[in-house]
Amino acid sequence: MNFSSKLLENAVNEFGSLPGIGQKTALRLVLHLLNQDHASVERFGNTLIHLKNNIKFCKNCNHISDLDICDICASAKRDHQLICVVEDSRDVMAIENTNQYNGLYHVLNGLISPMDGVGPGDLTIEHLVSRTQNPAISEIIFALSATMEGDTTIFYLNKKLHKENLKVSTLARGIAFGGEIEYADELTLGRSITTRVPYENSLSK
Amino acid sequence: MNFSSKLLENAVNEFGSLPGIGQKTALRLVLHLLNQDHASVERFGNTLIHLKNNIKFCKNCNHISDLDICDICASAKRDHQLICVVEDSRDVMAIENTNQYNGLYHVLNGLISPMDGVGPGDLTIEHLVSRTQNPAISEIIFALSATMEGDTTIFYLNKKLHKENLKVSTLARGIAFGGEIEYADELTLGRSITTRVPYENSLSK
Structure with missing residues (x-):
């Protein structure tokens, strides 16, 4: 595209480097910012810098934080016996939004993916192992994506974390609430039949 | 959403204030930037500021420019007898990308829209009128959106710019190239029948 302005082109290229933002969208966003006053644009740029x-990243769980120890790890109200293992900080926020979990987290910063060259050493696995040495920890919950990478990571971690009296669990899988049977994929539907649960258990408490 | 970090929340709110960017997308973009190195993020922020x-905005046509006079207005290769009137700089870039136009532009910075409180005084109309006083100008081309606001603006400008020997034209309207008849809207299809052209004229030269 012919931008007629190097300054504009640079800004569009910066926005265009973000995931899911194409050149046309980038141009729209930059022109929107150009229409704002100087103070707003300065605030935008400086906020990012x-x-x-x-x-900071929490020294305990690696979750994004303003302090050395995040609010969750620092809270006395949380159950410090549970560790929920997630891929990244976004997953922590997603689970926190459900208001259904009261334990701690451990952010792996990725999943084991040989295809992308990500091995166990690139993740915070050693840190997780040392955390689980603490006898106070009673359960590890794997809340990882139901993909090949997620399953590989769970398989690896499960072997690595093996310890007496440590409960290991994963998220329940099946048909989503509000999901229509006819649109469910075959694998999920098939598994949800073989792993069917007694009706009483399916009611939320 | 619970961000667990004020810094993160501020950055997400800044991105979320951009058009078409919701909170989830904003979070994804900010986390992507967080994964970049310091230099990249500083460059991103500073590029915008x-x-x-x-x-600058070209003193002649109001198009975005790095200099007082934009490349298009400064070029001796362009036809300085033609002025194409557009809503904003994005339209200039879109028309430039076609490589079909060799004249000058005039950016209105909007369209007359009483509903949004935009009157003729808010646009660069006086500037356009003074430009058309130049006897060298032979034709004004209105390349404005085919909407109520666009048509209103053309109607107003056409009266305002009325002058002997000044040709006034608008973009051709009809079925888009590659467009299927059955999906064309009724108005466009109806008009394209009443304003049908001889077959020879419809072939591109």
Whole structure:
């Protein structure tokens, strides 16, 4: 595209480098910012730089945090016997939004994926292993994506974390609430039949 | 959403204020930036601030430019007898990308829209009128959206610019190339029948 302005082109290229943002969308966003006043644009730019320079990752669980220890790990109200293992901080936020979980987390910063060159050493697995050495920990919950990478990672971690009296669980899988049977994929539908549950258990408490 | 970090929340809110970017997308973009190195994020932020502080608008046509006079207006190769009137700089880029137009432009910075409180005084209409006083200008081309606002603006400008020997034209309207008849809207299809053209004229030269 002919931008007629190097400044504009640079800004469009920066936005265009973000995931899911094409050149046309990038141009729309930049022109929107251009229509804002100077103070707003400065705030936009500086907020990003400030975030990158000052953000921390919790020393306990690796979740994004403003402090060395995140609110969740620091809270006395949480159940410090449970660790929920997730891929990234977005998953922590998604689970927190459900208000159904009261334990701690462990952010792996990715999944084992030989295809993408991500091995166990690239993740925070050693850190997780040392956390589970703590006898206070009673259960590890794997909340990883139901993909090949997620399953591989669970398989690896399950062997690695093997310890007496440590309960290991994964998220329940099956038809989503509100999901229509005819649109469910074959694998999910098939598995949900073989792993069917007594009606009483399926009612939410 | 519970962000667990004020810094993160601020950045997500900034991205979420952009058109078409919801909170989930904003979070995805911010986390992507967080994964980049410091230099990249600083460049991202500073590029936007630099753009806003240094961008100019061509003194002749109001198009976005790095200089006082944009490349198009400064070019001796362009036909300085033609002025194509467009809503904003994005339209200039879209028309430039076709490589079918060799004249100058005039960016209105909007369309007359009483519903949104935009009157003729909010646009660069006086500037356009003074440009058309130049006897060298032979034709004005209205390349405005085929909407109520676009038609209103053309109607207003046509009266305002009325002058002897000044040709006034608008974009051709009809079925898009590659468009299927059955999916064309009734108005476009109906008009394209009443304004049908001799077969020879419809062939591109």
